[in-house]
Amino acid sequence: MAAKGNGEMKFGSGGGSTTKGRNGLGKIQTQRRQNGICHDDSGPTVKAQTIDELHSLQKKSASLASLTRETGPKVVKGDPARQSETPKFAHASHPHFTPTISVSDSSLKFTHVLYNLSQAELYEQAIKYEKGSFITSNGALATLSGAKTGRSPKDKRVVRDETTEDDLWWGKGSPNIEMDEHTFLVNRERAVDYLNSLEKVFVNDQFLNWDPENQIKVRIVSARAYHSLFMHNMCIRPTPEELENFGTPDFTIYNAGQFPCNRYTHYMTSSTSIDLNLARREMVILGTQYAGEMKKGLFSVMHYLMPNRQILSLHSGCNMGKDGDVALFFGLSGTGKTTLSTDHNRYLIGDDEHCWGQNGVSNIEGGCYAKCIDLSKEKEPDIWNAIKFGTVLENVVFDEHTREVDYSEKSVTENTRAAYPIEYIPNAKIPCVGPHPKNVILLACDAFGVLPPVSKLSLAQTMYHFISGYTALVAGTEDGIKEPQATFSACFGAAFIMLHPTKYAAMLAAKMQKHGATGWLVNTGWSGGSYGSGSRIKLAYTRKIIDAIHSGSLLKANYRKTEVFGLEIPTGVEGVPSEILDPVNTWSNKKAYKETLLKLGGLFKNNFEVFVNHKIGKDDGLTEEILAAGPVF
Ligand SMILES: Nc1ncnc2c1ncn2[C@@H]1O[C@H](COP(=O)(O)OP(=O)(O)O)[C@@H](O)[C@H]1O
Ligand SMILES: C=C(OP(=O)(O)O)C(=O)O
Ligand SMILES: [Ca+2]
Ligand SMILES: [Mn+2]
Structure with a gap:
């Protein structure tokens, strides 16, 4: 599969190109692997379906309807390859088929x-019909996400209308780049037409949020088995x-990801x-x-819906100890939410998206989405073992013959991923809810290597760092040592929030205060120098620090x-060399x-300037305290 400059996918011809693996065998470069599409025409003979059956199926898929045409493709259930399910009148060549002139061409077509x-x-669908889909030796389904191997936040658009005009955060710093209703409909029509032009589409009807009172019904219409399996794993499975009683979904995704938008459409920049x-x-x-666009797109929706119900949506992992003590793990991508919330000694509530409401916390999702670069069985046994039959493995490289995955391979992307149902983690807490967080x-x-491995925060400091949403990763690994790249992302999830960051911050402050939660800042990055001279803090040490937070001993x-x-x-944490606790020693x-410390302090100050004139909550005192809780020099 090769990417064209405009993001379209082009399937090239010829065999898959291979590189030599460790054992001399060709290693599948899944990105460039080509395979002919397998058409299975060996099904039994055509059998007509009743009109009633057809109508009930069409009702189920009403969301595939165009908004501007009275008729579109007929929707039928089942795999077109299994012809027994194909109604007679789907075939124009059939002797009894009488075309009607009053309908559009599209109405003559059937979409399964x-x-x-x-x-x-x-x-089976993925392996039969989708290039680059393979079963790996652990039983997972390896797939390719195409030209995009990560999210595209600059291409996200939100319709600005009466509903959203006053409520949402617009303008500088906001992730909500506006589009108008008409342009949305243009793109919607393009996506729906594309989906309707296919022989078959996948529809997932699932739930979000384990809190039954605030559960959302979602429908995902997609063209790839990969996308359907991903959402099957990631959303709550009915x-x-x-x-049977699903009814009308509260939210629908039309994923026509293989098809580009029209770059001449208003508001489009790629x-x-x-949308x-x-x-x-x-x-x-x-x-x-x-596939992460779907999961994080729905997360944005929750960041709008939930705060309107006084429920705080959180970009955090969450787990619970044997005694019911709950911890939240906030952080930007790659900082350790999934890794540290997946803890063999604790119950996993969720790895990425939660709600904090009146009764405690609830996971929004039904699955986890772990990074798998450099994954090892020794360091992360639970994630390792979750990669089995049913799990989607994105963009990994594996041995052509043994199908063993090489988790160190970054040739497709560094952002290799595994998506699995949460119950694949043995100590998952089902239902995924818990009491109010304690920590x-x-x-x-911190790739600058100046933040301490752990610090205890005051409430004002917690708010300061929550609003700042800092992380620094290394810019690029290829051209040798590069300057760490500081990233500030409000609420540790600026790409997903829909309201002004201070709204979420005020809610977090109120909840932490009410329930007596303690805030902590944990640096899972560098120690002993910046990236290039220092090294990443050992995961084993970070785990010891986290253990001490959970047990209450660190307090x-x-x-x-x-x-x-x-x-x-x-001054000391059990199992961690004391000298590393103050970074200056290292x-x-x-x-x-x-x-370097002053440089990072300056970056924090610059970033916070946009929040200086914002009030956080109803309490003026807290706002003052938060402003004073940043670096002083
Ligand atoms: N000290 C550490 N603490 C946490 N993660 C670490 C540490 N050192 C290395 N890592 C690695 O960093 C990555 C963290 O990614 P992940 O947990 O998926 O982040 P997130 O869920 O926040 O996006 C994992 O690949 C993990 O193995
Ligand atoms: C899926 C994502 O989550 P994370 O990297 O935080 O695990 C993402 O941000 O695209
Ligand atoms: Ca994330
Ligand atoms: Mn994660």
């Missing part, structure tokens, strides 16, 4: 709906009874467009097949304050340490 297929059925229309309760995806852990992967430790950031750091060049 593959409705809530099982994992096994989706495997029981057969729940599916051939990728992810959110809150009034219509619809999302359209064009020009990207990265709120803010994760930052009782002795603390002292650091300069510049004014962070309270413990730097051989103390002058370089101080310069």
Whole structure:
């Protein structure tokens, strides 16, 4: 599969190109692998369906309807390859078929709906019809997401209308780039036409949010078995009874990711467009097949719907101890939410998206989406073992013959991923709900290497760091040592929030205060120098720190304050060498340490300037305190 400049996918010809693996065998470069599409025409003979049956099926798939045409393709259930399910009148060549002149050409076509297929059925669909789909030695389904191997936040658009005009955060710094209703409909029509032009589409009807009172029904219409399996794993799966009584979805995604948007359409700046229309309760995806867009798109919807019900939506992992103590793990991508919330000694509530309401926390999702770069069985056994039959493995490289995955391979992308149902983690807490959090852990992967491995935060400091949403990763790994790239993303999820960050911050402050939660800042990044001279803090040490937070022992430790950031750091943590707890000790060049510390402090200050004139909550005092809780120098 080769990417064209405009984001379209082009399937090239010829065999898959291979590179030599460790054992000399060709390793499948899944990105470039080509395979002919297999057409299965060996099904039994044509059998007509009743009109009633057809109507009930059409009702089920009413969301595929065009808004501007009275008629569109007829929708039928089942795989077109299994011809027994194909009605007679689908074939224009049939002697009894009488065309009507009053209908459009599209109404003569049939689109088969593959409705809530099982994992096994989706495997078969993917392997038969989707290039680059393979079963790996652990039983997972390896797939390719195409040209896009990560999200495209710059291509996200939100319809600005009466519904959203006053409520949403617009303008500088906001992730909500506006589009008008008409343009949304243009893209919607493009996506629906594309989907209707296919022989078959996949429809998933599922739930979001384990809190039964605030559950949302979602429908995902997509063209690839990969997308259907991904959402099957990531959303909450309905029981057969729940599916029978599903009714009308609260929100629908039309994922036509293989098809580009029209770049001449107003508001478009590339051939990728992810469009959110809150009034219509619809999302359209064009020009990207990265499955994470669906999951994070729905997360944005929850970031709008839930705060309106006084429920705080959180970009965080969440787990619970044997005694019912709940911890939240906030952090940007790659900082450790999934890794640290998946803890063999605790119950996993969820790895990425939660709600904090009146009764406690609830996971929004039914699955986890783990990064798998450099994954090892020793360091992350639970995630390793979750990669089995049913799991979607995105963009990984594996041995052509043994189908063993090489998790160190970055040739397709560094953002290799595994999506699995949450019950694949043995100590998952089902239903995924828990009491009010006791600890709120803010994760930052500081590639500058100046933030302490752990600090205890005051409420004002927690808010300051929550609003800042800092992390710094390395810019690129190929051209040698590069400057770490500081990223500030409000609420540790600026790409997904819909309201002004201070709205979420005020809710978090109120909830933490009410329930007596303690805030912590944990650096999962560098120590002993910046990226290039220092090294990443050992996961084993970070786990010890997290253990001490959970057990309550760290709360009782002795603390002292650091300069510049004014962070309270413990003098000792069980299982962690004491000297690393103050980063200055780990730097051989103390002058370089101080310069880097001041540099990072300056970046924090600059970033926070846009929030200086905003009030956080009803309490003026808190706003003042938060402004004072940043670096001082
Ligand atoms: N000290 C550490 N703490 C947490 N993660 C670490 C650490 N060192 C290395 N890692 C790696 O960093 C990555 C964190 O990614 P992940 O948990 O998926 O982040 P998120 O869920 O926040 O996007 C994992 O690949 C993990 O193995
Ligand atoms: C899926 C994502 O989540 P994370 O990287 O936080 O795990 C994402 O941000 O695209
Ligand atoms: Ca994320
Ligand atoms: Mn994650």
